[in-house]
Ligand SMILES: [Zn+2]
């Protein structure tokens with residue numbers, strides 16, 4: 662993770678914490694294993710096993726920053742298993758790798774001074790630099806083997822889905838909508854928002 666990458670990822674994430682660069686480095690390891698670069702469009706897909714818990718959101722923001730897999734492009738999904746693990750898929754290469762934090766590292770992480778302050782109700786952006794900085798520095802410096810379990814590369818056939826380029830006007834609200842999300846009714850094509858109840 663270069664200084665530039667860290668600055669860009671931190672601007673996106675919103676605060677300085679150890680879990681964001683941890684996710685970034687985990688994603689870098691997955692990308693290196695598959696031999697792929699950051700997605701410019703939908704070349705990669707992430708299936709994250711994280712949930713909404715502490716550190717998980719920060720970790721996933723790091724993964725999104727590194728891989729270019731984002732909710733906007735819909736090339737990422739969350740399984741809410743509350744595990745610090747994810748699978749990175751190379752769609753054209755038809756292969757995937759699962760990466761997870763080592764169990765001891767994951768356990769110890771929750772005893773860090775950063776997490777102690779968070780447990781006491783301190784917001785992440787209010788954690789003092791003398792607490793956050795050394796932890797972030799450690800995450801940036803430590804060898805991958807100290808925190809990561811990288812699984813074998815597996816074959817993975819990603820289901821094909823063609824993008825929709827057609828639109829229609831909803832017969833009820835009159836708003837324009839992609840044609841693959843309407844229901845045909847007696848009074849015409851109805852958008853999903855109007856097709857309730
Ligand atoms: Zn964070």
Ligand SMILES: [Zn+2]
Nearest residue numbers: 831834852855
């Ligand atoms: Zn409508």
